[in-house]
Amino acid sequence: MSHSHSHAPGQSHSHGPAPPQPAPAPGQQPQMQIQQQQIPQPDPAMLAVIEQDFKPVKLKLGEPKESKALCADHGLEKCNDCGLDFTYMNSVSKIFLDNPAVVRPPPPGGIQLQRTQAVTKLKDEGNVFFKKGQHQKAIEMYTMAANIAAERLPWEPNQLMKEELANILSNRSASYGILGDHISALADADVVIQVKRPWSKGYFRKARALVELGDVEGALEEVQMALQYEPDNAEMQKFLGTLTKKDF
Known part of the structure; x- marks a missing residue:
């Protein structure tokens, strides 16, 4: 059973990722292309707690x-x-x-612009292949983009990596589903839900995969969960209506 989607990856919609970061200025070294966010002032009360719990340890190098x-x-x-x-x-x-x-290490909130640009470029290339119906090539681009996003350095904002992975893996899940690999589509959808739980798209992808795997009841649960987060989402409401038809 196949279903059409109201918008292909890369088209403008409410779930789209943040726009790509601007290109670095000429002469900058790639490894030093760090975008700095405003550093919040430390909480004096929290600092006092940290100082109180501090215990020196014996170590060697x-x-x-x-x-x-x-x-x-x-x-x-x-x-x-x-x-x-x-x-x-x-x-x-x-x-x-x-x-x-x-x-x-850069200040807290530092972001590697070169990595952000690489992730965005590969994801956009995947979207181009998606629109052309070349889903195996799209999956290859999405996979490379996901791998680069997952290798962000420890001090970079964790939320940035989650946002990148959610969008990339949602698109890859769609491509897997179109190719009939519904187990992989389901696995990607599960990760999307884990990293961006309030986003209905992960539940939509998972529900689609479950339907194709014959678990309509499970798909209904996922759609209902999505509507708890986004009750006015027209796409999810329409899908719920499809799932609850008697002749489904």
Whole structure:
């Protein structure tokens, strides 16, 4: 069973992603193309709590180039005996070691413009293939865009990555569905819901996949969930009417 969609990926509608960031100025180094957002002032009460709970720990530095924190007594990155876990801190340290041009982390809210532009370019190319009906090529573009978005550095706003992934994977889910790969379409829709729960599009994609897999009741539940977040969404209301017809 196949269904038509009221708008293809890339067309203007209320669920569209934010517009692409402006191109960097000539002469800027790609790895330093960081857009900075306004840094909020720290909460004095929260700072006081942090200072009160601060406890110094014994550590030593290990290879490579004394960039890895280890417990001083056992030389372990994660030590149950000492109650220490430097895994995340060391992963951030490795990023700087592997990228010597980044001499220090940017302020909170910094965004890599080059990565944003790459994600947007690949997603837009996928949309072009989608409109041409070349869905396998569209999936390839969406997959590359999703991979780049998922590799944002730890200090970049997590919400930005979620917004990018939600839009990309929603489009990829549509392409998978058109090609008849409804399991993959369902998997992508589930991720969209996880990263952008109030957005009806994820539920729409999941409901479409469930219908094709023979689970109409499950599809009804997803549409009803979407309408809890967006009760005036005409697309979801129309789909609900289709699902509740007696001759469906």
